[in-house]
Amino acid sequence: MGKKVAVIGSGLAGSMICNELVKHCDITLLERGPRDSIQIPLVKFIKKKLAEVPTFCYGAGGTTNLWHNGLIPINTDDIGSKNFFEVLTDARPYMDQAASALFFKNGSFTAVHDKLLSEVNALSDKLSVFPHGIDCLIYPKKFTKLNLDTGVKGIYDIEHIDFVVEGNRIKAVTYTANGRQDSVAADIVVISAGGMGTPGVLQKIIDATGNSYGDVGLGFIDHPMGFVGKVRFKKDVSKVIKNLCSYDKGEYVSRNAVRLKSKCNRYSACAFFRPALTMDNNLDIYKYKSSLGADSGMARLKKAFSPKLFHPDILAEIFARIFGFNIPSKTYNILFIAEQKRGNNRVYYDGDELKVDWSISDEELAIYREMLNNLKKMLTGLADEINIKTDITEDWLWSAAHHSGTTSMGNAEDDLVDSDLKLKCLENVSVCDGSVIQEHSYVNTGLTIGMLALRLADRIKNMAKE
DSSP: OOOEEEEEOOSHHHHHHHHHHTTTSEEEEEOSSOSSSOBOOOEEESSOOSOSSOOOOBSTTGGGGTOOOOBOOOOGGGOOOHHHHHHHHHHGGGHHHHHHHTTOOSSOHHHHHHHHHHHHHHHHHTTOOOTTOEEEEEEESSOOOOOOOTTSEEEOOEEEEEEEEETTEEEEEEEEETTEEEEEEOSEEEEOOHHHHHHHHHHHHHHHHTOOOSOTTBTOBOOEEEEEEEEEEOHHHHHHHHHHHEEEOSSEEEEEEEEEEOTTSOOEEEEEEEEOSOOOOOHHHHHHHHHHHHOOHHHHHHHTTSGGGGSHHHHHHHHHHTSOOOOOOSEEEEEEEEOOOSSSOEEEEETTEEEEEOOOOHHHHHHHHHHHHHHHHHHHTTEEEEEEOOSOOGGGOEEOSOOBOOSOBSSSTTOOBOTTOBBTTOTTEEEOSGGGOOOOTTOOSHHHHHHHHHHHHHHHHHHHHO
16 A cells, blocks of 8 residues: 555644555554644633634544635745745646645636736726735635545544654554553654644654754744724725625635735735624724624524624624625725734743733734835725734734644755755654744635645655655
8 A cells, every 4th residue: 555654633734644645654643632633722811812712623634624625825925935835836737636625626726816906906906096906815716624534544633643763764653542552653753733733743753853943833823813993985896896805706705805015025914804883993893793603503602692782883793794795885894914923922831731922012013014004005095994013912813723834845954844844853753734824924824735735645646655
């Protein structure tokens, strides 16, 4: 059956790699969570909480149990790292295959996305106020969590994991599940435990090798996001804005955002316009709206009993998101999604306790304020009224749950992986998940993770032939 491959983590990357390799290799998947449900891990936040709702979980399918499946490629014009730019460019040929695996069933995603970009930017040109253009985020209406091919051997409820290292290779992965100790021989090991889980696994591997690297888990980035204000458009442009914001294409919806760039051109952000009925700029309502949209099941049902549900803007959002119907209005919320750069934020484990040291720096806040002031200037000629929180504080922003950057990539001595996603200290170990994304502009990371997973799977196929 070919080489023995052990994949650690059944999230988006791990599941896609397993499904792609199952006909070529002997695949074993090791997952910390259960097969038929999910576990929400306890997290100690050192500074700022990511969000009021769970942003990741353990279990079959990983965080695809929680996601909304928005598909959008990273614009390589927004990438400053030469190394990661080359990785993204090399992964681009896998975009259509990744989108198809992520439930986009309308032909070539690349062609559809390019066509949408052409349409919305032609519409935007009529307004002549958005210098960096419009981007499109595509949501397939039918999607589910990722499931493994039946040919993959899945082992769940892993309580403890460790590694047998000989020379510069891992020879076996040892684990405890349901109180029973066992091991899996491995020719190749892939770490796909996610932006939160991978640092803990890598630390165990590094400890087993006796090597010492820079701070594993350092460089954690997410997308600070939040509703930052309202705008009431003039009558003569409100129809253009309505048509610009959202396209319903039958089997998928395209939600379109204004691209924003910082003065230094180093940071990117975007602004979505979402239907509203009032010009009230109320942070509590915004937080409730975000948690209501992110929750599911009983958690969403509990929030439905809040009197905040009957705020006119919440009702407008429900009609737009659930029923696909925008209440006629010239008034819109502004949803701001901003970029972070790798820095001192980090994820680490104290024993089995997961700790997240995340905050939004003063430098980042200054850049976001600059962007919002620029957006306000862009909108001035189009609006009857604008109410934007341009002197934003971090209270207005929370995590978009795109956990990235916790595995360093590059040529520096302390960087953990190279451009092939191969762990530098061992020749048969690779890392592929959100942790290896070094820059992510303002973009949902799912499509990029899928592209990187398929790129790595192809490399492993070639190794399996040797």
